[in-house]
Amino acid sequence: MIRRARPFGSGGPLVYLLALVAVIITLGPVVYGALGGFRSNEQLASDPSGLPDPWVFSNYTAVLSNEAFWRYALNSTIVALVTTFVAVLFGVMAAYPLARYQFKGREPLFMVFVLGLLFPAAVAIIPLFILVSRNLHLANTWWGVALPQAAFALPITVVILRPFLMAIPRELEEAALIDGASRVGIFWRLVVPLSMPALVTVGVLAFVASWNAYLLPLLLLQDDMRTLPLGVADYSSEHSSDTAGVLAFTTLAMIPALILFLAMQRRIVSGLQGAVKG
Amino acid sequence: MTDEDVALSTTSTPLGGATRRDQRRVASRPLGSGWRQRLEIAFFVTPALALMAVFVVWPIVSAVRMSFYRWKGFGPMDDFIGIDNYRYVLSDDVFTGAVTHNFIIVFASILIQLPLGLAVALLLNRRIHGQGLLRTIVFVPYVLAEVIAGVVWYQLLQPESGVIDGLISAVGLTPPEQGFLGTPGLALGTVFVVLTWKYLGLAILLFLAGLQGVPHDLFEAAQLDGASWWQVQRRIAIPLLGPTIRTWCFLSMIGSLQLFDMVWILTGGGPANATTTMATYLINQGTGRHNYGIAGAASVILFVIGFLMALIYQVFVLRRDTTVER
Missing domain, CATH: 1.10.3720.10 (MetI-like)
Incomplete structure (x- = not known):
């Protein structure tokens, strides 16, 4: 009664929920960038928050073969x-x-x-x-x-x-x-x-x-x-219409x-x- | 000061008095010949001081000099105009706006990021599964370059085609027509939200580390005495975090005053100068328009504001630490 088992020490469901929200907010933009790099510009335009369908690898390969x-x-x-x-x-x-x-x-x-x-x-x-x-x-x-x-x-x-x-x-x-x-x-x-x-x-x-x-x-x-960082900023303004390419470039620069x-x-x-x- | 205490105790623990006596005997030998010690000190310290003299001190001094001249960046700097540059800068609405924006960011950081970071740290400060992983994840935005984070957020915040406008439309609201970054009334707030995303992890991490330095017995004792969770946090955890919180505030303040990268990427200071900062102002005037004298005056004002705030803060912190805690 006086002392419940670890009343402060461990987390209840609320704490885990909060942790989950923190993780989603923190990683959301990063994951969005990484996944966006696997989509085509058409996919990004028709549904900005969708998943890659089909997965497009050409954005990343284009960056990796970019001298x-x-x-x-x-x-x-x-x-x-x-x-x-x-x-x-x-x-x-x-x-x-x-x-x-x-x-x-x-x-x-x-x-x-x-x-x-x-x-x-x-x-x-x-x-x-x-x-x-x-x-x-x-x-x-x-x-x-x-x-x-x-x-x-x-x-x-x-x-x-x-x-x-x-x-x-x-x-x-x-x-x-x-x-x-x-x-x-x-x-x-x-x-x-x-x-x-x-x-x-x-x-x-x-x-x-x-x-x-x-x-x-x-x-x-x-x-x-x-x-x-300069390359990312310049690439993003020079290729502003190629959102998928910008996201792939940015994601690889983060790694x-x-x-x-x-x-x-x-x-x-x-x-x-x-x-x-x- | 505490570090010195630690160093002293580690050196004197093993053999007590004997060690200290040895130390004095040995130390007196090389230190006896003054010129030799001075030579050694010079050898060790000169490279660092020279580098800082050339790349830190000299530029600041020449910013001061520059601020008294009208100079377009070529030819001799000989058109001395006294304090005209300062007069120009201080009466320029763009600059006073920039100072206001810097201060809004300084105070918003302390009023919003501090309680938010503290709340998350206090809630996460328990034996939960995956705490280590959580700490790593929360810290990720801090490690990314401000520019790289800015470019991703710029894409997220695109009007209409961006994800954020998409989410807002999806719940039945109408996103701003010009986008969050294109609407003068919303742009600064939006920049601040992105900055909070980028830097909250540092606050959480530092506060969590500070909390883990608090002996667990304290919490348990308070708990046994019938204190509620909130009372324990309010009366024990937060006061003991005092030094960490004050240092974080100081770091946050210095960072907010020299804010540049994120603004440059997200808005470039626009729309209609709604997000200019002192740093974007002096870059615009300096390398943009070649008004080096004006840029110099803006630099000096930025320096003075930063220095005064640091000074006021130190006095405030000193007084707190001497009257309340000791």
């Missing part, structure tokens, strides 16, 4: 990899002294990175465009997009990595110091390998941010250098991010939580 699609995917991959590499390398280097050295100005230095979190990238976007295209002559190159993106990914990278590095037991570094290793040597051979899980976390965050980025690539990349997310789910989630706690 531009692969070109965009390649650009996105390279830009995201360079962004990730630069952000993680520079980020872990900066986080190390902030975690381990005692020096005047350590906290102000850390505040520089914390403040960096507050700057909306949009504020800097017009001068950034001028800097990259006029002064550095990096318009329409992978580097021209990757380096600024890495710079904007650095604050979150350092903020997440610092507590991680602090939590690495000091004993290992101390032993190496006694054995005569240099700080820099310890960093590469001990700290970097030990913090690999955290590096993967911030790396995935930087990769996803770069993969999904639109504004900076929109200003800097044209034609053959475009990334997938890499989804696979990466499913494979790295734990790391992304723990990274975001770490960012929120810190």
